[in-house]
Structure formats: C-alpha cells, structure tokens
Amino acid sequence: MNKSVFIGALTAAGLAAAAAPAATLDEVKERGVLNCGVSTGVPGFEAPNADGEWEGFDVDVCRAVAAAVLDDAKAVEFVPTTGKTRFTALASGEVDMLSRVTTWTFSRDVDLKFEFVGVNYYDGQGFMVPKELGVTSATELDGATVCIQTGTTTELNLADYFRVNNMSYEPVPIETQTEAQQQYLAGACDVYTTDSSALASVRSSFADASAHTILPEIISKEPLGPLVRHGDNEWGDIVRWTLNALIAAEELGVTSANIGELSAAAGDNPEINRLLGTEGNLGEMLGLDAQWAVRAISAGGNFGESFERHIGENTPIGLARGLNAQWTAGGLMYSPPFR
C-alpha cells in the first residue's frame, strides 16, 4: 500500500516535471502576477525608488504587459537578475519575460533560443573616464585598466575594439553596476565601459557628476529590448504588440492624458480606433480583450512619456531622444501598423 502510494507519487512527479511547458499566457493569468526579469539596478531604466517600488523605462514595459494581460499594472513580481543569471532565469521559466537593458544579438536570438520582441532603446557602448586623466578619445586608452560587467556583449566588444586598434588593456571583471561604481570611483580602474545610456545613468548618481566625461567614441550597436523564450509565439506576440502599442501611441498622439477621451468612443482616426479597441477585434486576436492597449498605455503613458519621465533630458540622467525618437522625428522608433 505504502509502496504503491510512493511509486504513484514518483510517477506523478515525473509526469509533472516532464509535461510540456504550458502556455505562458495561461500561466500568468492563473498566477495573477507577471514575473518580469530586470537588472539589479540601472537608475532610470530599472531601479527601486524610495518606497522600494521598481520604476524606470524598462519597468514601464513590464507594467504595460501586466496591465494588458492582468488588468493591473502593479501585478508584477520583479526579479533582479545579473548579466550572468538573466538568461538562465528566462530559459528555466523563473521569469516570463526579461526587460532589462539586454542587447539583441544573433546568437542570443538563435543559439540561446530567445525571442527579442523589439527594441525600446537604441544604444551603443561607450567609455567613461574621470576628467583629471585628460583623456579625450578612446584611442588614447592604451594600457588602461577597464572595469567591465562580465557576461555582457560589452565584454566582447571591448576585446574586439582593443585588439583591432592594437591597444592593450587590463580588464577588471565585475558582477553588478554597484560594484563597478565602487571600483571606478576609488580609481581601481581608469575607465568604466558599458552601454552609453547606462553610463549616463551611473554618472547621474555620482556625487560630482561633472568630474567625469563620456568619451565620444561609440564602439558598438546595442539595440536593447525585452525578450521572451522561444516556442511560445502567442506570448511573444502579446509582449511584442504591447511594446508596439506604446510606440504607436506616441506616434498617433495618444497620451495618458487624452486616452480616456479617445477610448470612450470611436473617433476619426481608424488606426487609433483599432489600437484602442473601439473598432475591430485586435485584442481578441491576441487572446486578450478589446481594452488591452488602453490599459497598457494608461499604465505608464506612451513610449515618449515614459522616456521623458525616466531618462529624458529633464531627468538627472538627461538622455536626448536621438536615435530613439519616432521615425517621424528622424529617429528609429517605428511601430508596424495596427491593422
């Protein structure tokens, strides 16, 4: 009797562990919470505020997805991951999506079996040095000690850049932004290198930000965006089109201020109508309801609003829109049509 119970339990455990992964959408709905992987803290992009609540440009994407799927922008469990642990966390199903300054590359998309759903920040790798070093260009960095986060694309770009330019350097591998800051400020490394947006973000948190300069060279393309696992295309679609909804909302002039009015009844612009669900059944196609995009946009405003609030020129981080402006304003932000 006891033995058969034991064997039965063992079989059940085996079957449960071996069962094919359930649809992420159903899992999230059942759980009532979206597990979103973020970094351990990049001010402006993702960092806990004074109340311990996560906020930032990447965090807004998580909140938008949670609002679209669960009708509650607060129903997000933020899982801090390092450059090293992020992919394992996503692949193992510990998080449903990653939204944490992660570069879209071929091998991550193809070999690591992830699906990048889009780009929410076009970035490039830069160098930050203390002004007192008198360095004005990255080509003068021969022999420098460079602080670098391990397990990132920046690590590989750095090796390539110095090799191609016939320069030597001493890499100091570190795990998190905080460690990098400590070493850099103490002078244990001359240079800190990472995505230039993150450099601006780190510099903004220094006591004396003006004593540090970001060199003009941008040595790589770093398109940063949210990603999900391969194999669950329905879930991938939801995250992709939530991001697109935020971008399209800015293009179409839908803001958190006027969205209530615009979504109340069908207006003159058919694309806005389709986006906000007053016309057509786009939400249904995604497996959600008609109001999904309304909730996503209301959660943290449209793409531009989120940008200005967290990392724009009026914030301590002070990033210009640049490449990240709408295509209509000379940038690269371009959402496919909602049709």
Next chain:
Amino acid sequence: MTTLSDPPKESFRLSMLLYDTRYRSMTIQVIALIGFSAFVWWLIGNTAQNMAALGKTLSFRFLWEPAGYDINQRLIEYSSQSSHFRAAMVGVLNTLVIAVLGCALATVLGIIIGVLRLSRNWIVARIMTVYVEMFRNVPVLLWIVLAMAIMIETQPAPRAFKGDDATASMIFDAVAITNRGVFVPAPSFTSGFASTGLNWLIVLLVFAASIFVVRLVRARATATQEATGIRPTTWYLQLGLLIVPTAIVLLVMGLQWTSPELKGFNFKGGLHLRNSLIALWLALSLYTAAFIAENVRSGIMAISKGQSEAAGALGLRPNRIMSLVVLPQALRVIIPPLISQYLNLTKNSSLAIAVGYMDITGTLMGISLNQTGRELETLLLGMLIYLTISLLISAAMNVYNARMQLVER
C-alpha cells in the same frame, strides 16, 4: 550406537527472500540499488526531455570556438581569439595558484596560531582565541569582500604616484602598493635560454640536486654520530651546498630584477599581484588558518603530558621536546583533518567571482557559460574539474599521512 542423519534439506522458497535473515539483507540491498538506478535514470531522462523541450542538445563543441573575451591574470598564452577550452585552462591554473598559495599560508599561520593558543602567556593565548573565534564564525565570503574593499578603498590609485606632488611613493623604489594590486620587481634572465620556463626549470633542478646532496651530508653525519657518538659540524657545508650552486647558475644565466615603473595609466614591468588575488589569498588563508589552528591545538593536546615530562626527565630542552617528541606524534592527529581543510580552501576559492578573480568558476562557469548559453555542459565540466583537483589533493595528502603514521608492529 547412534547414527547421525542429515536434517531434511530445506528447499528454497521465494518467501525466504523476505523472512530468512540470510537473504533478507541482500533483498533489501537489491531493491535499494534498483530504486537508486531508477532515480538516476529518471533524473537523466528528465534532463534530456527538458533540454529537448528547450531545443538544446548536449554538445561540447563550443569549447573549440573562440572565447572572445580577455582575462587579466593568465599563466599561459591567451588572447580573446583563443578557444573557450584555453580560457578554461587559464581558469584552472588560476584556481591552482590560489589553492597552493592559500594552503601554504594557511598552514603556516594555522600552526603558529595553534601553538600560540596553548601559550602560557595569558594575553597571547587570549588574543589567539579571539582570532580563531572571529574568523571561523563569520562567512568566508564576507572576509573576501572586506579584504577587497580594504585594498580598493585605502590604497592609493596609480595616478597618486605621478608628478612632483605625488601623494604616494614606492617602497625602496621597487614595490608599489596600489588599489589595483601590488607591483613587485620581477626576475628575468638576460643570457639564458629563450624560454623562461626552461630557465626556471634548470634553476629548480639545480636547487633540488643541492637539497639531495645536503641530505646525503646529513645522513653521513648521522652515521658518524651513531658510530662514534660525536656529530661532525656540517652546517657551513650544508649552507654552502644549498646556496652556491644555485647562485652560480643564476649568475651565469644573468638574473636581473625589473622594477615596476609608472607608465601611462599603470605600472609597467615587474610582477603585478592583482588585488583580487591578494584579497582572495589573504581572506581564504586567514579563514582556513583559524580551523587549522584548532586542528593543531587538538593534535598537541592529544599527546599525553607524560610524554613531555618523560622527555624532560631525559634531559631534553623544551624546543627539542616539541620538535622531537610532541610534534611527530601530534602530526598523526593533525594530518587527517588538515586534508579536509585543504579541500575546503580549494573549494571555497570558487568564491573568487565575488572579487572578479578569474578562476575556473569565473571563466568556464562564468563568462563562457554566459556567452555560449551552455549551462549544463559548463557546470558538468566545472564539477568534474573541482572533483579531480580535490581527489588529487586527497591522494597526495593520504600518501603523506601514510608515511607519518605510526608504524605498528
């Protein structure tokens, strides 16, 4: 007259497997073995199934692809174009370096502290007690991070050595202590063979030969002592044999010391002991020394007091009592737990990642894992490597233990 007849032969019945004590233990063992095998089989099958669900296959081909990243401390030739395998080898060597340095320093410190803890001097004994309790009751990771923070925050940056108004200066113009590590003069040969490794091998061989000859001299002195009762004075001969041949070889090959010099951003020339190495080395040694000290103390206390009293009665001086009577016996108690401390230190060295020391955990199981996404493969390899290193240490120490053990007749 009685006849002894055999009892009726019991035929084997299946129920005997359970009720007959002769067979029962075997039955249980067979069942346990089957259960264990089934569990292992299930684990492997489950892993394979999950890998398949993720669309991944077990493959070690990534080891031969270019690693793409740089490593600061490398004992063998390595560049970002080398393979992941090469990067793993660099990591293994770095692990071995920290293990050897750590075990050596921990043993020396441990013995000193262990002996001092038994000192009759109240203050010294108490201080050592505080040391032992403090170090072994705080996680080693904290000691490592603390040591690193001290290195980074209290030592001057290389640029403090620059210019006329330098706030820091080198010790004897040869050693520079900075927050990037310690720069010391490095030896090199001007007129040896082209390969540095070969040069050092020659020096080592000559030195080993000297030691061998010194041992011969000592053996002869002992023989003379046993034959005549008078031990010939040989210390000057021994000292000369130890130093002169090696010195001549070094002189012939043109040994020279290159001092570090501040050039550009960093000190160039000389040997760079990175602060990650120093922090890890000190923290691991100080931590493990606390445990070794306790082993040493227990070893010494295990020797009956009568032994030293008897030795004293024979007229031996206290330091000879320690070295000839107490320690040889104490070693037998000390060595087995010492093995496990060495193993602990080696395994704890995987915390190196906390300070960015590029050991096997940092290279193969860190960056390579992350850049290739081969979690299972890299972790399996890593476990295999640690297992091999640990078993080798165990084997070597067991041989030593067997030699030190009491020969029972």
